[in-house]
Amino acid sequence: MSNQHFLTLQDIAPQDLDALIDRAITLKAAHRAGEASPQFPGSVMAMIFAKSSTRTRVSFEAGMAQMGGHAMFLSPGDTQLGRGEPIEDSARVISSMVDIVMIRTFGHDIVERFAANSSVPVINALTDDFHPCQLLADMQTYREHRGSIRGKTVCWLGDGNNMCHSYINAARQFDFKLHIACPEGFEPRADLLENNSDRVRVFHEAQSAVEGCSLLVTDVWASMGQEEEQARRAAAMAPFQLNATLLAAAEPDALYMHCLPAHRGEEISAELMDSPATIIWDEAENRLHAQKALIEYLLKTA
Template identity: 60%
Template sequence: MSLRHFLTLADITAEELETLLRRAAELRALHRAGELHEPLRGRVLGMIFEKSSTRTRVSFEAGMAQLGGSAIFLSPRDTQLGRGEPIEDTARVLSGMVDAVMIRTFDHDNVERFAGASSVPVINGLTDDHHPCQLLADLQTWQAHRGEIRGRKVAWMGDGNNMCRSWMQAADMLDFQLTIGCPADYVPEDLADHANSRHETSPMAAVEGADLVVTDVWASMGMEDEEQGRLVAFRPYQVNEALMEAAAGEALFMHCLPAHRGEEVSAGVLDGPRSVVWEEAENRLHAQKALLEWLVTENRQ
């Protein structure tokens, strides 16, 4: 069995994505029913964090515990990808001691280099280019409320960032339409490579008839110097009550969190009846358990 990694959604097929989403729903039900399911007993996940995160750390660490395994947290003080020793050397050493590695870092190239030298599955917990684990949780949440996403319209509002790129990949894989509402200067460079995604500068036009509206912070970690300029550029794209009125009548709202109420989203939308952000956050746990179960057990066959 060939070694599998999960660095972007493109590392799996559409059929595998659907299978993971179904399994995530099953694992959520098992967890809610209080049933033990420990296929990874004795297995260890190494977690490398160069970017901090509440949801990513807790969901992976709790997920491994619930699957019967354990997780080792490595902070920026414990390992420095490519600075203390070559990335490839770190990968060879760690993959001889653990059963999978999750990396949350800045440069996507670092994750690819690590995976290229690793002998165990590598998971992208977030890079500046992609956030595929969040998309698993988002799609699981959508399916729980609305079922099939094929043929639907999703509106992405704000920066053409890592989340936006992962949504573009998902749109191609699952055949739904993605409209990216943002200023022209912030459109993802590879937009033309994704047939099911398009750009719209008008915020209202972007969300018109959308079944799902998604946003993220306007200035991610590492963009502090751009924050004030971004606040001005993205202000018209705030997801507020008026913008949601232009979406479909039963449109849902998602945000990967943490959220800045009064900036990219109004408090009324984030905490309102159309918002599924808290369930979305919880589903990081279940979606990643499905991913870990699949990657680690497949690698051991």
């Protein structure tokens, strides 16, 4: 099937991603001005959640409502997906009844298999490998505060997880350099590093990694499903905490981000998390506006 899906940032051309970010900023301004934008009355989004969520559910559900549509929450406990129905069969049935599907799940192969059998656009709202919707919000936030990120250097601090993988893709699609500061043994996927070796560099020490960087980004050290590894991960990653000392070693006007939820005093200091100067709350809000722009783009190209 030839639908436009959004499973990773690579699914949308760089020039279209730039236009999408600009559109998100426009939609945000309209929302704050109280201007309604119900361009998809009657449209329905199926929201499939195998992982719990706050920002993802609220932003997609609110976004569809603001655009005149409806979002339907589906969990494995409430559907046949949780009782062994093949993903391919569920995809054919669900997509025949809705206009767009959002999936938040574990293995990235699940969204790939669903998309391959869907008759409507599919959005990856997080898998173990990628979190592209968060990167749309992050890129929108940087553009709002500093302009284009093209040619800048970004530092990822901590685990080489799904967010790190999406930052590698973003470095390619938005044309910036990426420093990855992580303990040995916690590097991101080797294939992503190899395919982007012209713009991505791994450091096993944080101080030198942040030098010359315009944006510092981190995430929790133990993602969902890794709770039993929390103590081991915390010990290994303690030197990579995003704090005022590291921020001072970056560019003078450097920004910092966290996709939330955050553990103050672990991957990010309470000082930075609660600073009046933080843009983390802008970043969180922008999930709504960036995803509205994404939904609009996918429905209009479907």
